[in-house]
Amino acid sequence: MPDGSPDPVIRLGAEREADQSWIWHVSIDACEGSTLHELRLSWADYNVFSPDGTSTPAEVGRAVLRFFAQHRDAFPLRERLDAAMARMRFANADREIAGYLARSTGG
Secondary structure (H helix, E strand, O other), X not given: OOXXXXXXXXXXXXXXXXXXXXXXXXXXXXXXXXXXXXXXXXXXXXXXXXXXXXXXXXXXXXXXXXXXHHOOOOOOOOOEXXXXXXXXXXXXXXXXXXXXXXXXXXX
């Protein structure tokens, strides 16, 4: 995402629970265009990104999607995304996603 670009608009559809995870159909609207995805957030990844449990799963999901959108040059967005992909591909993912959550909750 180019420097100085506005933050992407992230829309999460209805949350549904699956095997030890939450799943949403989502859209990401950014200067590069709009994309549709399915996001999976496991309970384990939720606990990494929000260890104190103060963020909702949807807030964590939005932060993960924002991270993906910010790094789409290095990690092209796929139809199906798993929050763990951020942690597997980028060493700084945990820190950046926690920063997004802290800013969104004022913490």
